[in-house]
Amino acid sequence: MFDVNRFKKSVKEWIRVNADGTEMDLRDYCDEIVPPQHYQSNQWLIEQTVSWYKHILERRVEQDDSE
Numbered sequence: 001m002f003d004v005n006r007f008k009k010s011v012k013e014w015i016r017v018n019a020d021g022t023e024m025d026l027r028d029y030c031d032e033i034v035p036p037q038h039y040q041s042n043q044w045l046i047e048q049t050v051s052w053y054k055h056i057l058e059r060r061v062e063q064d065d066s067e
Helices: 004-017 023-033 036-066
Strands: none
Touching: 004 023, 004 036, 023 036
């Protein structure tokens, strides 16, 4: 069974370690950590995660522009 909580923890750790990572980098990482047999049923989770990360990146740009 695919462990969603482990996925979330792994993604948070990836973001911490890869502070300059791109959306594509994160998508590639997510694709790697979701087992192939669970990929289709958890594709929504990957999409949601990448969307959330896109928001984080946009907020970083906004903060940099305001400084």
